[in-house]
Amino acid sequence: MAVIELDGLSKWYGEVIGLNNVTVSVGGGITGLVGPNGAGKSTLMKLATGQLHPSAGTIRVLGRRVWDNPSVLSQIGYCPEGDVFWPEMTGRRFVQFLARLSGLAGAAARSAAREAIEQTGMAEHMDRPIRGYSKGMRQRIKIAQALAPRPKLLILDEPLAGTDPVGRHELTELFGRLAADGVDILISSHILHEVEALTQQMLMIAHGRIVAEGELRTVRRHMQGRPHAIRVVADDPRRLAAELSQMASVTGLRITEPDTLIIETTLPEQIYDCLGELILHDQMKVQEIAAADAGLEAVYDYLTRGSALG
Amino acid sequence: MIRSITALFGFSVRQTVFSLRIWVTLLLLAVPGGLALLIRYFDAARLQDMWERYHGCMQYLMFMLVIPLVCMLHGTALIGAEAEGGTLVYLLTRRLRRAVVLLVRFAATALVLVLLLEGATCVHHLCAVGGVDIESLGGGSWRPAGELAAYLCVVPIGVVSYLAVFTLIGLATKSPIKVSILYLAVIDLAVGSLPVGARMYTISDQLRRTMLHAMPKLARLYNLPGELHALLYPPGSTGTGALVFVTLVALLLSCVLITVRALAAAEPTRE
Numbered sequence: 362m363a364v365i366e367l368d369g370l371s372k373w374y375g376e377v378i379g380l381n382n383v384t385v386s387v388g389g390g391i392t393g394l395v396g397p398n399g400a401g402k403s404t405l406m407k408l409a410t411g412q413l414h415p416s417a418g419t420i421r422v423l424g425r426r427v428w429d430n431p432s433v434l435s436q437i438g439y440c441p442e443g444d445v446f447w448p449e450m451t452g453r454r455f456v457q458f459l460a461r462l463s464g465l466a467g468a469a470a471r472s473a474a475r476e477a478i479e480q481t482g483m484a485e486h487m488d489r490p491i492r493g494y495s496k497g498m499r500q501r502i503k504i505a506q507a508l509a510p511r512p513k514l515l516i517l518d519e520p521l522a523g524t525d526p527v528g529r530h531e532l533t534e535l536f537g538r539l540a541a542d543g544v545d546i547l548i549s550s551h552i553l554h555e556v557e558a559l560t561q562q563m564l565m566i567a568h569g570r571i572v573a574e575g576e577l578r579t580v581r582r583h584m585q586g587r588p589h590a591i592r593v594v595a596d597d598p599r600r601l602a603a604e605l606s607q608m609a610s611v612t613g614l615r616i617t618e619p620d621t622l623i624i625e626t627t628l629p630e631q632i633y634d635c636l637g638e639l640i641l642h643d644q645m646k647v648q649e650i651a652a653a654d655a656g657l658e659a660v661y662d663y664l665t666r667g668s669a670l671g
Numbered sequence: 672m673i674r675s676i677t678a679l680f681g682f683s684v685r686q687t688v689f690s691l692r693i694w695v696t697l698l699l700l701a702v703p704g705g706l707a708l709l710i711r712y713f714d715a716a717r718l719q720d721m722w723e724r725y726h727g728c729m730q731y732l733m734f735m736l737v738i739p740l741v742c743m744l745h746g747t748a749l750i751g752a753e754a755e756g757g758t759l760v761y762l763l764t765r766r767l768r769r770a771v772v773l774l775v776r777f778a779a780t781a782l783v784l785v786l787l788l789e790g791a792t793c794v795h796h797l798c799a800v801g802g803v804d805i806e807s808l809g810g811g812s813w814r815p816a817g818e819l820a821a822y823l824c825v826v827p828i829g830v831v832s833y834l835a836v837f838t839l840i841g842l843a844t845k846s847p848i849k850v851s852i853l854y855l856a857v858i859d860l861a862v863g864s865l866p867v868g869a870r871m872y873t874i875s876d877q878l879r880r881t882m883l884h885a886m887p888k889l890a891r892l893y894n895l896p897g898e899l900h901a902l903l904y905p906p907g908s909t910g911t912g913a914l915v916f917v918t919l920v921a922l923l924l925s926c927v928l929i930t931v932r933a934l935a936a937a938e939p940t941r942e
Contacts, residue, residue, distance in 0.1 A: 412764065431765075434765060435765070463766055
């Protein structure tokens with residue numbers, strides 16, 4: 362059964378198009394919603410959580426309309442993209458309050474909040490005010506509030522943004538476990554490889570249209586041979602460069618700042634795998650990994666043109 | 672649903688009590704009492720002056736400025752502050768209908784403001800006439816305690832009416848503070864003070880009508896010619912019904928607005 366069904370769905374903001382006549386079904390399990398910034402990912406998620414009205418078409422979540430429908434909303438856990446909190450609250454109070462708002466009684470809300478906080482690795486920091494949290498901690502506590510009511514469907518808008526590689530790995534594993542427990546997940550990202558670690562089921566979106574959907578293999582064919590640049594912020598970029606220079610798929614290496622390495626490659630997935638190995642086994646300290654150029658944008662443009670042509 | 676409502680109510684009460692707005696509110700609430708103390712300290716008034724100052728302070732300061740300004744401060748932020756901060760998403764994507772979210776927040780804010788303003792009314796009373804032996808001053812029929820009770824009954828009606836109107840303004844306009852100030856200055860204060868029938872369409876006049884009903888002697892304070900007074904405030908008329916009507920209409924419109932309007936921050940980045 363389709364978890365989310367979009368039928369001719371469009372959303373305009375005045376003259377700006379957010380989504381353009383999208384018809385697609387999102388099935389169970391984990392589905393990645395991938396696209397560059399401004400592609401329409403957040404618009405789609407806001408429509409799926411009843412925050413926005415469609416300009417045209419319909420959207421059904423868990424078989425029912427979602428706008429102002431508590432019976433559907435109570436089954437969705439939503440992690441918004443923005444850095445939005447009541448900053449004076451502690452992490453525990455934040456998750457607990459939202460669990461109670463989802464209908465859990467006092468004791469049940471407390472235990473559900475505690476469990477969700479532990480799942481996201483925030484137990485140590487839960488009694489500190491959110492205003493003192495790092496970006497990665499804020500992401501985790503946002504995910505915890507989405508998990509606490511034990512929803513059937515999780516809608517996560519860029520949940521891995523701002524997390525460090527270790528945190529990313531932990532959260533990826535958590536999402537995998539949740540999916541194995543029967544929770545359906547729609548997760549958005551502008552980094553294809555981030556989602557790839559979670560699922561093979563993709564929706565690629567660009568310029569408000571779904572440009573590719575289904576198994577990642579299909580999408581990947583379009584990416585082979587395209588040059589990509591990956592930006593890595595690390596304690597020792599020179600050592601990292603030395604390790605990576607032996608790889609055949611690396612076409613260039615540049616240290617642009619004392620802690621920043623730009624890797625040029627035709628096979629980015631190989632580089633991401635290798636970086637993971639270096640971090641986990643060689644104790645390489647890496648603060649950030651991100652797509653550094655418009656490589657993905659180029660693929661999306663390519664796919665958009667492809668979908669327009671045919 | 673009851674659990675969700677209880678959680679939101681408690682949260683909204685705490686939010687109102689511990690928000691930064693509460694400091695401005697407390698400052699405003701301290702004005703009538705403070706002024707009464709100052710007058711009492713520097714000017715040992717005659718009984719007649721004391722009566723006029725007591726009611727003048729309540730009528731012109733408390734009811735025409737303090738209550739509207741406090742309600743404006745909190746009413747426009749009731750939903751607007753959450754929408755602006757982005758946290759509204761957490762309230763609207765749970766198991767409560769949008770209208771219920773609005774009504775619960777309204778009830779919580781109204782409760783806090785009523786308690787605060789009742790407190791400020793009592794403080795003003797104590798500062799103005801506390802410890803004064805009215806009888807020895809030849810007070811005759813003046814019973815300040817009875818009049819305090821009448822004010823304490825009217826304050827909640829005023830708070831709820833103004834709060835409902837400012838909540839609606841907060842939801843319906845993009846610059847709620849500017850629109851609210853304009854509404855207060857042009858409609859509520861200016862039109863509400865004109866010696867014409869149109870004044871009855873303002874909250875301030877309906878509050879005056881309600882207070883006159885409870886305390887007919889207040890007519891002396893308004894200083895209107897007898898005929899005009901009788902025309903504007905026919906004997907026995909009260910503004911309570913009109914204020915309840917205004918409150919219900921404003922709340923109904925607010926519920927409709929929050930139900931049909933997308934309040935999520937939409938951030939389109941390209942054309």
